[in-house]
Amino acid sequence: MSMRLKTYVRPECFIHDLAAKTREEALREIVRVVADRGIIKDQAAVLERLLERERIQSTAVGSGIAIPHCFTDEIADLVIVIARAPAGIAFDSFDGRPTHVVFLLMGNRQEHGLHLKALARIARLIKSTSFIDRIVGADSVDGMVRVFEEEEAKI
Numbered sequence: 108m109s110m111r112l113k114t115y116v117r118p119e120c121f122i123h124d125l126a127a128k129t130r131e132e133a134l135r136e137i138v139r140v141v142a143d144r145g146i147i148k149d150q151a152a153v154l155e156r157l158l159e160r161e162r163i164q165s166t167a168v169g170s171g172i173a174i175p176h177c178f179t180d181e182i183a184d185l186v187i188v189i190a191r192a193p194a195g196i197a198f199d200s201f202d203g204r205p206t207h208v209v210f211l212l213m214g215n216r217q218e219h220g221l222h223l224k225a226l227a228r229i230a231r232l233i234k235s236t237s238f239i240d241r242i243v244g245a246d247s248v249d250g251m252v253r254v255f256e257e258e259e260a261k262i
Contacts, residue, residue: 110224112232112259115185120141121248123207125209130161130198134175136209146213147181153213167200171243172233174226176212178219185214185221187229190241191251197209203255207243208233220233 108112127133134157142150156177160166167173173196188211195205200238214222232238238258245251 108165110228112187112225112228113256115117115225116189116255118248119253120188121251122188123248123251124243125190125192125196127192127196130165130196131158131176131196133196133209133260135207137188141188146186149181152207153179153181154178165199165201167198168233169200169202169204170233171204171239172187172199172210173198173206174212174229176222176226177215178222180214180215182213182215184218185212185225187215187225188213188254189242189251191245193243208239228262232259234255235261236242
């Protein structure tokens with residue numbers, strides 16, 4: 108059986124309305140929410156790892172999607188956060204479009220293969236423009252969860 112993203116996206120890992128306008132603000136906001144929900148403790152270290160990765164190359168993949176990712180020893184295997192930014196974020200996307208959906212992956216370095224499988228599965232998921240439109244149009248976290256589960260079941 109193939110990997111299922113929903114195994115690593117807990118309901119508390121959905122963020123309905125990011126207020127951030129820039130990439131750094133978005134990463135800061137997501138990391139703060141993840142820490143507030145008890146998933147990580149060292150916000151500064153996780154944020155710095157994410158920003159280091161962004162300095163190499165933006166993780167905005169175009170079409171309104173960004174997939175920032177890093178490794179941290181605070182995570183046993185993998186945690187995926189899905190955040191919705193209806194107003195859009197300047198995430199330095201190669202296509203110049205604002206980012207509306209952020210998939211943030213935090214994985215343990217010992218689970219590198221799992222991290223790569225998750226990235227590949229997300230790539231398949233975001234090929235569906237209906238997924239992006241439906242997540243952006245979701246009116247609540249429950250709506251986001253429902254859309255995510257329905258769309259993942261299709262791949």
